[in-house]
Amino acid sequence: MSNLALTARGTDSVPINASFIGVATAAPIGVGVTGHRLERLAAVDLPELATRLADVMRAIETAAPGRRFRLVGSLAEGADMIAADAALARGWQLDTVLPFAREDYANDFDGTGAVDLGQGLDRSANVLELPGRRDDPGGEAAAYERAGRVVLTQCDLLLAIWDGDPPRGRGGAAQIVAEAVAHAIPVLVVHPDTAKAPVLLWSGLNSHDSGPEAVDTVARGGLVDLPRLMARLALALPTADKPRERRVAPDAPPMFTVAYPLLLALTGVRRLRVADLRKPCPAPRLSPAGPSSALDARIDGQLWPQFDRADCEASLAAQQFRSAFVSSFALAAIAVTLALLGLLVPVAVKPLLAAGEFTSIAIILIVTQWGARAGWHQRWLDQRTLAEELRCLAVSASLGDLFLRGAHAHDSEVAGQERRDIARRIGLPSARVDAAYMASAHANLVALLDDQIGYVRREAARMHMLEHRLHRLGGALFMITALICAGVLGIEMVWTLTHAPGANHALPLGITVISASLPAIGAAIYGIRMQGDFAGAARRNASLAVQLDEVRRVAQDEAPSFDQLRRLIRRTAELLTADLSQWVRATKARPLSLPG
Known part of the structure; x- marks a missing residue:
């Protein structure tokens, strides 16, 4: 990787994105991403997975016409990187949460992967480098868990490339999906097996509020339910041609x-x-x-x-x-x-x-x-x-x-x-x-x-x-x-x-x-x-x-x-x-x- 790609980005080096300026501009809907690494996707046709993710993102856009989106992830090799490429190809904003400083995080990648990481960081609108430490006992797993939780707090919808298996360690896709469901964050699960259709895990599909949910109990839907979800998310998003209606009360004497x-x-x-x-x-x-x-x-x-x-x-x-x-x-x-x-x-x-x-x-x-x-x-x-x-x-x-x-x-x-x-x-x-x-x-x-x-x-x-x-x-x-x-x-x-x-x-x-x-x-x-x-x-x-x-x-x-x-x-x-x-x-x- 080039030195330029790994240079720590100062807090002032990223210009203010125009999407954040002006009340009349709709704020982007945050889509987080979590998923398996390459070793868990060894038997998966990666180009086919990339095509499926692009189709899912197209379905999300269709469900919310005229809205903008940003993908928040960690650019890990595997699902994260594939989703990031698909999002950038569709014109989405990319925000990246790194579990370590970028020089340290680059050690997780080989030569080709490190180049892809550098390019992803360069194309990210914002990069947050968390203070993970590998030398602490359990520090590496805790760092990935921390990054996953930051992604959760940044997103309206979590896109999970997950095979449905139980967690194999801290910070994995299964844990992040479970925490998202517990916090009532909608999760769109894309199974690596192409024979299985995407599943939407969302408590909002229920007709009543039954309290905190778990993965096994939360209501399930599909891509057909995305318009309903996006309509709920878009309630707070004014647009240039339809600003937010505010009730103006007459001034009292x-x-x-x-x-x-x-x-x-x-x-x-x-x-x-x-x-x-x-x-x-x-x-x-x-x-x-x-x-x-x-x-x-x-x-x-x-x-x-x-x-x-x-x-x-x-x-x-x-x-x-x-x-x-x-x-x-x-x-x-x-x-x-x-x-x-x-x-x-x-x-x-x-x-x-x-x-x-x-x-x-x-x-x-x-x-x-x-x-x-x-x-x-x-x-x-x-x-x-x-x-x-x-x-x-x-x-x-x-x-x-x-x-x-x-x-x-x-x-x-x-x-x-x-x-x-x-x-x-x-x-x-x-x-x-x-x-x-x-x-x-x-x-x-x-x-x-x-x-x-x-x-x-x-x-x-x-x-x-x-x-x-x-x-x-x-x-x-x-x-x-x-x-x-x-x-x-x-x-x-x-x-x-x-x-x-x-x-x-x-x-x-x-x-x-x-x-x-x-x-x-x-x-x-x-x-x-x-x-x-x-x-x-x-x-x-x-x-x-x-x-x-x-x-x-x-x-x-x-x-x-x-x-x-x-x-x-x-x-x-x-x-x-x-x-x-x-x-x-x-x-x-x-x-x-x-x-x-």
């Missing part, structure tokens, strides 16, 4: 968004700010001082703008939704109080009170209907979910972990669709995973943990303070009402004992108004507490802070290896998304509705 910040100010949680009356917009991001890699450019150009948009939309929708139920309960209490005041005021003033009561009820109806039609509640949940998942993706992408699909992925979820679309645009990093690269990824993880730990602690303290003060205020109102009622009973008892039977007296109507208004206000406060679930939010955030702090402690105890760092990043993402899922379930059960 400032009065619709000020109630919740005003509640925070009145309870002493935080001061009212001018920004509370303005639509949130992302702060400008600083350009990196040093040279950036192609992956960094894709993250900066594709991920962070979408994160900023989702974060601002979520903040606005959250403030609109919270302000809507705060104002609804408050105005309901005001309406009751105005009705009671009609007992005290002159007849000439009563029309004004009636008008005020009518206005309060009208505003409640307008805000509730506006919020329901604009989808403040659902938009808040969708965009917050998307923002948090993108925050984690920005860290995990540097280690090749896109995890496009999974056992808990639901294609009907807006946030999941958009996250997978952006993940496809980020793609595979082109880098050598050395000590400096690992240190950078580790620093990004620590920065993410520090940011999230600080945020959830502040949010826990804020929600606890809000819940505590509303609880005390509501309790005080009911206590005052109880004291008024006790005073009235005392007055009645004294009157009865000190006056002749049949003597008449009347208490001031103001006492009746107050004793009826205070419980109405207390009930409104209770409704705000229950709708906002501030106590639950405080508990969840406090618990999450403890769990994230534990992950940070583990990350700082010693410099993690590649596999350990991937697990820590995955654990962080699991904690953040699990907490988010609990929060979504808690808030989804409390949609915006009329107080009653």
Whole structure:
């Protein structure tokens, strides 16, 4: 092999592929490949196998007309290399995951194979060189297993050239197929025997979700089912002539968004700010001082703008939704109080009170209907979910972990669709995973943990303070009402004992108004507490802070290896998304509705 072919590719040497630039361009669907090496294919007609793979790829393209594809594999001699040649011949993008540094990996090939490897690497859009070590016990097998798992996290569909036999070692085709099925990644199996038709292993062929599957239990189909699969995968892929349709909600007047910040100010949680009356917009991001890699450019150009948009939309929708139920309960209490005041005021003033009561009820109806039609509640949940998942993706992408699909992925979820679309645009990093690269990824993880730990602690303290003060205020109102009622009973008892039977007296109507208004206000406060679930939010955030702090402690105890760092990043993402899922379930059960 030539020295040029084996020269380590720097992270900046690969130009940014045009497919990753521009929202109107559809992101390529990732097809991973795993399969047998040449020794397992000794009795197979390799040209015939290449023709079958080309036919399968043509069937995939036919099932998704107008879409682009990228093949992700390791260019191992045998199935990987044959599939790579077929993909390149069809104009697919080729991304390569090497289990070792390329100079070390070349030792697995003879003279002709080494030339083919060099040519494949030169034609690859991105090459990720993993830090495999042959001198460690079991290190070689672990390196191939690691590369296979990275391929899995990069693909929407796994193409497996597999004879169906059980695993013969770590990282083989059988193991990768089993892990793909367990993670709900569709697998298209091409048997080396030409007499056996390709088989699609995909849990999506079931009419219901039966949980994690195994190779022996997963639903089976064929090439005829590819259009159904591709239609599912293409849901999140906008095209130039058919951009993604986004529901645009009308901007609400400032009065619709000020109630919740005003509640925070009145309870002493935080001061009212001018920004509370303005639509949130992302702060400008600083350009990196040093040279950036192609992956960094894709993250900066594709991920962070979408994160900023989702974060601002979520903040606005959250403030609109919270302000809507705060104002609804408050105005309901005001309406009751105005009705009671009609007992005290002159007849000439009563029309004004009636008008005020009518206005309060009208505003409640307008805000509730506006919020329901604009989808403040659902938009808040969708965009917050998307923002948090993108925050984690920005860290995990540097280690090749896109995890496009999974056992808990639901294609009907807006946030999941958009996250997978952006993940496809980020793609595979082109880098050598050395000590400096690992240190950078580790620093990004620590920065993410520090940011999230600080945020959830502040949010826990804020929600606890809000819940505590509303609880005390509501309790005080009911206590005052109880004291008024006790005073009235005392007055009645004294009157009865000190006056002749049949003597008449009347208490001031103001006492009746107050004793009826205070419980109405207390009930409104209770409704705000229950709708906002501030106590639950405080508990969840406090618990999450403890769990994230534990992950940070583990990350700082010693410099993690590649596999350990991937697990820590995955654990962080699991904690953040699990907490988010609990929060979504808690808030989804409390949609915006009329107080009653």
